[in-house]
Amino acid sequence: MSKKGFIFDLDGVIVDTAKYHYLAWKKLANQLGFEFTEEQNEMFKGVSRKRCLEILLEIGGVKATQEQFDTWMIDKNVDYLQYIEKMDASEILPDVEKILNFLVANKQPIALGSASKNAQPILEKVGLLSYFNAIVDGNSVTKAKPDPEVFLIAANQLGVNPQDCVVFEDAIAGVEAAKNANMMAIGIGEKDVLVKSDFVFKDFTELSLEFLEGLVKK
Numbered sequence: 221m222s223k224k225g226f227i228f229d230l231d232g233v234i235v236d237t238a239k240y241h242y243l244a245w246k247k248l249a250n251q252l253g254f255e256f257t258e259e260q261n262e263m264f265k266g267v268s269r270k271r272c273l274e275i276l277l278e279i280g281g282v283k284a285t286q287e288q289f290d291t292w293m294i295d296k297n298v299d300y301l302q303y304i305e306k307m308d309a310s311e312i313l314p315d316v317e318k319i320l321n322f323l324v325a326n327k328q329p330i331a332l333g334s335a336s337k338n339a340q341p342i343l344e345k346v347g348l349l350s351y352f353n354a355i356v357d358g359n360s361v362t363k364a365k366p367d368p369e370v371f372l373i374a375a376n377q378l379g380v381n382p383q384d385c386v387v388f389e390d391a392i393a394g395v396e397a398a399k400n401a402n403m404m405a406i407g408i409g410e411k412d413v414l415v416k417s418d419f420v421f422k423d424f425t426e427l428s429l430e431f432l433e434g435l436v437k438k
């Protein structure tokens with residue numbers, strides 16, 4: 221089998237932390253005196269914490285000083301971390317381990333490519349950290365998805381050419397980032413949302429090992 225690089229987004233691909241991000245953002249919105257809906261939270265997927273707060277304040281029509289902005293970023297994260305603290309392996313999305321085990325068994329390098337600054341502790345909590353040969357997260361990038369930076373750094377750390385990398389993503393901006401990096405993008409989610417993906421699967425239960433084997437051999 222040839223050597224490919226497999227790069228996984230975290231939130232929405234490996235674990236569903238969007239619900240915890242939502243609760244933490246909603247709490248902040250309520251404290252500032254406005255509502256924040258689950259529908260609005262969709263816009264936050266794959267988006268950096270800083271950009272999320274900017275959008276949240278736009279939704280609420282709230283103007284912030286730099287000091288308030290920085291404080292609210294910290295408040296939201298402190299609240300979010302309380303949810304993360306309670307995470308365990310039961311929160312791994314269906315069949316993620318099946319895919320990771322197959323890749324390890326076939327000696328395929330694996331990287332994480334996430335916007336989250338909390339990626340490492342989350343992987344530790346759910347017990348998946350040891351699968352990853354490289355971790356590129358919100359602490360190591362300067363440009364947010366759809367910029368390809370996060371995935372290009374991951375390919376570089378794996379020692380694999382970008383065109384030989386396969387990215388699993390649940391966010392539109394993430395799929396765009398993968399395509400901007402000249403990589404194959406596999407959308408995890410809805411076909412009519414992740415339209416720029418090369419392939420889309422609702423979740424990993426729909427992605428067969430035969431399909432994966434085909435990608436490795438390509």
Ligand code: B16
Nearest residue numbers: 230231264265266269334335336337
């Ligand atoms: P943090 P991903 C993204 O992770 C989330 O989808 C997004 O909602 C969140 O705002 C972002 O991480 C930053 O997370 O506040 O933990 O640094 O989907 O790129 O794995």
Ligand code: MG
Nearest residue numbers: 229231232390
């Ligand atoms: Mg995501």
